Amino acid sequence: MDNAGAVKFACVGCGACCRGRFVPLTRDEAFAWLARGGDVAILLEAFLLEPARSHEPRYAHDSGRAGVGRSGSADLNVIAIFAGVAQPQCPNLGVDSLCAIYAERPLVCRIYPMEINPFIPLNPSAKDCPPQSWGRADSDVLIATDHRVNPEFAALIEASREADRRDAASKLSICQDLGYSVAGWKGNGLTLYLPERQRLVEAFSAATQRPVVVSQWTVQVQGRALEDSLQRRGIRLNDTASEHVFVPAGQ
Template sequence: MDIDFDCTMCGKCCHNLRLPLTVPEAITWLRRGHQTQLFLEAIPWPEEPPEDNLIAAHKRRRSFPASSGSLPIRVVAVIVAAFDGPCPNLKEDMRCGVYGSRPLVCRIYPAEINPFIPLNPEQKACPPEAWTQATTPLLRQGNIVDAQIAALIAESRNTDAADVDAKAALCEALGIASVALSNEGFVVYTPDPSALLSALESAQAAITSVRPQSWQFVSNRSATVDALRSVDAVASERSAWETESAEFLGFFPDEVIGNSGSNA
């Protein structure tokens, strides 16, 4: 597949997002006074997949081990910049006010970070002319041709894996122990900003591994709850699970979370 792309400066990709951040980016975002959330999902992991299972290897490197009852799981925690309407850093002329230090996912857009998600212009916020009238090569035979973007994608993947221990420590520090089943939804936490910033700074500095926590699954489907309980996992239906600082969001289109699900 060959794809060309030229930014039209429409600003559509800078509105109504839950934008994935690295741990250092999240600290910077909070220090600027912006809102940050945590999106949690977990994958049942009863045994290690074969080494040639590349999708499983990708999920493993960006998740931390835990358990739900007697079921081994791996938890994926995504720290996101949360905003409705324009990004707080977007200027009236649609230029980025922090362009030189904008998050990695913004630098990479519209390319995908997840190696198993193909770039689909129809799933992006950009107008048709950004693709149809473009002259700058982005993909050639399915491969990124811009060396800088390719390097940023590699950096993002490596940072995502490197942040895993800090995210595990963050969850433990904040007492977070509820999670959604992968591909079904997310449990979304909105901690107090000052508490989150303090916990992030401490988690980033931690050098010791966090012991696996015991987690409960939350679902809006009774069949999912029954299936999880049948394998000795702890599971609750959304209607029976309430917390002031968290909510359950059922599955929604990937593009809601930043780069068309590129961090998934």
């Protein structure tokens, strides 16, 4: 491995990455998070189902994480992100800022600070880690070099991506059982649901006992021009109150 553009990292145990965020989880990790007494949020985004674009790397990546839905007269890809609530901090973070479930921590925590999305480059300045985390000391871990990822991290990243693909349809089935049917539009925003813990546990169980079906969705967006564009495509926009919150892109 060439050391050109090497990035080295050493966790200093500050706990910054464990506070004030939602932690993306696989389906099994979400169930384990609930079992430990934590809360899980569900974030939803949709985009057009366009099989003719399946050769495009970005579309292939995004659609691989999605289940199929229907809105009005349009077929959609719908991505459901199950995320552990770490607000104001992760429930597994101890008073010493150390992880109480370190050996069983989620994949995204094992991968951090690397990016799971292949189209987002690693940018140390965009991370919450303090400057002393990034260095070139012999004790630091070489996590990337010459735009290539350390093999250990690469294996974890691929495991996370595979879980996204494997879990996509069953996550939508869980949403269907919960009655969640409003999604944001990719690149514009997401809808955020915060289900009661026991209700979500029951939905996990119910989703394993019935076949996955194509669910009906409405879409919520920000901006009149986008609303008009989606309506021209036959997509049904949300016009009723729901228990979700709309989160604009970039927030």
